[in-house]
Amino acid sequence: MISPHHFGTITSGAIDGLTSIIRSKGGRPEEVYARIGLPPEPGGAEVLPLASFTATLEAAAADTGSTTFGLDYGRVFDIRRLGGVGEVFHCDLTVGGALQKFCRYLPTAQDNTRVRLEVSDDLARLSYEIEDPTVHERAQDANFTLALQHHVVAWLAGPRFRATLVEFRHQPQDDAPDYRHHFDCPVRFGARENALLFPAHWLDAVIPTADPGRCRRVEDDLSGRLAHHTARIDFVAGIEAWIVEALHRGTPVELVGLAADLGMSPRTLQRKLDAAGVAFADLRNRVRLRLARAMLTETRMPVTQIALHLGYSETSAFTRAFKAMTGRSPAAFRAA
Structure with missing residues (x-):
């Protein structure tokens, strides 16, 4: 259960670049945004309701006819568009250090969401779950997030990186081979949560662009933002986002x-x-x-x-x- 005054939010940077990828797939971004009530070039506001973001990804998937739209968006998305929580991947010392900071400070970019890094039997498991029960459309968001996490870890770890397993809560739509091709590893559907699993030794991989001084400054800023973080859309705006998503789902x-x-x-x-x-x-x-x-x-x-x-x-x-x-x-x- 969430506080009725705390609907999930996400930084508007999460939709930077969305217009171009929709067009590259033959879609009509103006129609996608109109269905969700976003302006033709969204991004003016600091944050979006999380329900609006997930519904936008679903609308883009439907408009382009791509059931794996989120995978393609996550693969090309620059994680620094999420702010400092993405910047750590460019300045921390190791992949593991960056992922730990990502889990700790994600609420500065996306709240009402849980990301957890666990290590067991030499296997690292990075799980992701939206905890806002008013958000129903989650498949493309899960695709986007796990593809983004996989892309970032693979980019940092180098060409020899291979994931062990990727898990999704949702079921495929006759496109399971596309998922396996994207991640180049087994993919399990109908899992209890979304997760990326890979050999734990990759957590020790050194980030080529490591800059300890810059990382300290970024983390200091993130710590301040996290300490003062409060709900950033009001009760009425959250309800309106819920209505938009319900209309999009046809419920x-x-x-x-x-x-x-x-x-x-x-x-x-x-x-x-x-x-x-x-x-x-x-x-x-x-x-x-x-x-x-x-x-x-x-x-x-x-x-x-x-x-x-x-x-x-x-x-x-x-x-x-x-x-x-x-x-x-x-x-x-x-x-x-």
């Missing part, structure tokens, strides 16, 4: 579902909404309107498809609701 957007994810009764959630001065139905309408405006403005998606994405059973229902909120029909709004 009912109801107060009872949100309450279950937050581990509280609908009555308790209603009291918290009342205290915040908002109504759930109004938030749902606000999110739907924001997404509708983005999809009508930034994409050529048919109005019927937009209506379905927003959870309306009929186009006419969407048209009536949109006109009631804006004074114009969707077609008139798009033509303006």
